[in-house]
Each structure stands twice: as C-alpha cells, then as structure tokens.
Amino acid sequence: MLVQTAQTITYLADLEDPTSDGIVLTLINFAIGFFALATIGVGGKFAFDAWSEAKGRAAAIKGIREVGVGVLALEAFYGLIFAGANYGSNIMSIIPGLG
Numbered sequence: 001m002l003v004q005t006a007q008t009i010t011y012l013a014d015l016e017d018p019t020s021d022g023i024v025l026t027l028i029n030f031a032i033g034f035f036a037l038a039t040i041g042v043g044g045k046f047a048f049d050a051w052s053e054a055k056g057r058a059a060a061i062k063g064i065r066e067v068g069v070g071v072l073a074l075e076a077f078y079g080l081i082f083a084g085a086n087y088g089s090n091i092m093s094i095i096p097g098l099g
Contacts (some may be wrong), residue, residue: 028085036078043071 049064 025085029082032078032085036075039071039074039078043067043074049077 047067054060
C-alpha cells in the first residue's frame with residue numbers, strides 16, 4: 001500500500017530531478033542530513049538543560065522524555081522527506097518492504 005501510494009504521489013506531482021547528473025537530489029540529501037544532525041544537537045542541548053534544571057528529580061525524566069519524543073518525531077519527518085525525494089532511485093531498496 002505504501003509503495004502504491006508513493007508511486008501515485010510521485011506520478012501526480014511529476015517529481016523527478018530536473019538535472020541529468022542528479023545534483024538536486026544530492027543537495028536535498030545533504031540538506032536533510034544537516035537538519036537531522038542539527039536536530040539531534042539542539043535536542044541534546046534542550047535535554048541537558050531540562051536535566052540540569054530539575055537537578056535529578058523525577059521532573060528531569062519527564063523533561064528528557066518530552067525532548068526525546070520531539071526529536072524522534074522530527075527525525076521521522078526527515079525520513080519521510082528523504083524517502084519521497086529518493087523514490088525511484090535504488091537507495092530505497094536497502095529498506096525491506098520498500099525496494
């Protein structure tokens with residue numbers, strides 16, 4: 001179902017790299033990678049701040065959990081963008097069920 005939906009969206013939106021050497025796709029991949037690393041860094045900073053403000057109390061775990069869930073949600077969103085941008089290339093074949 002996921003593959004059929006992605007194929008339909010790709011076909012209807014006419015998504016393909018306009019350049020012959022794939023530079024747009026490469027730039028998208030680097031941008032997504034940068035945002036993913038920046039999200040982890042900023043999330044780590046916020047988690048450390050939540051931990052240091054609570055000084056080891058139970059509120060520290062709650063703050064770290066909230067930051068962790070937010071970081072995971074953003075990483076999943078980046079993964080969806082990556083999958084959409086790279087649909088049609090062979091890079092998706094490394095994920096079981098999608099290739």
